[in-house]
Amino acid sequence: MRELVYTGFMSLDGVVDSPGGGPGEEHRGGGWVAHDFLPEAFALKGEELADTTALLFGRRSYELFAPVWRESDDxxxxxxxxxxxxxxxxxxxxLVDGWGPTTILRSDxxxxxxxxxxGGGIFIHGSAEVARRLSDAGLIDRYNLLVFPVLLGAGKSVFSTTDRDKHQLRLRESQAYKNGVVKMIYEVVR
Structure with a gap:
């Protein structure tokens, strides 16, 4: 079975909204990942590439990322x-032309x-609503998080507030960086 991984930047209070602060990102505190940049704190993004064999998005994240990422050297x-x-x-x-094969999935x-x-890992970027929905359905296997030392107070979260059965997580890896960013990789225990 392929592993479904949510990967993202998160504030200490769990907000994943508008980390880059660019066009299409509407949070009033957008751009919060620009905090005291250290390349090693972002190394997780490069490390993930070895495991990524497919990408999964919700509609809004796809519409935001596809035209930009298609042209991005990064x-x-x-x-x-x-x-x-x-x-x-x-x-x-x-669907955006020139950005590889894309399939629309209509249901959980x-x-x-x-x-x-x-195949290998399927990674979810952005797409907080999709991540909550798939977590509630028991389909997310791992969370790769970079947690930033900022409190935003409100915004989209990847974690559901739905009253549901507990999901136990197991810490696979963690690393704290001198700028206060913490890498946390959690596996969902089944």
Whole structure:
């Protein structure tokens, strides 16, 4: 079974909204990852590439990332990877040309079926609503988080507030950096 991994930047109070602060990111505190930049604190993003065999997005994250990442040298290694968009509303003709094969998934069951296929890790970037939904459905296997020493008070979170059964996590790896950023990799215990 393929592993489904949520990867993201998070504030200490759990907000994943608008870390870069660029176009399409609307949080009033957007751009909070620019905090005392240390390359080693972002090394996780490069390390993930060895495990990434596909990308999964929600509709809004896909519409925001696809046209930018397609042209970005920083994201060139993603260009030819298979991409999946979990959306009930995105029409097939809205897919971005020139950014590798992209498939629209219409349900959580479609994601569960994708996980049963051959291949390696499927990584979710952005897409907080999709991550909450797939976590509630028991489909997320791992969280790769870079936690920043900032409190934003409000914004999108990857974690659900739905009353549900407990999801136990096991810490696989952690690292604190001198700028206060903490890398935390958690596996979901099944």
């Amino acid at each position: 994201h060139a290694s993603y260009k030819d990877l298979p991409k999946y968009v979990l959306s009930t509303t995105l029409p097939d003709d809205a 069951d479609d994601v569960a079926e994708l996980k049963k296929t051959e």
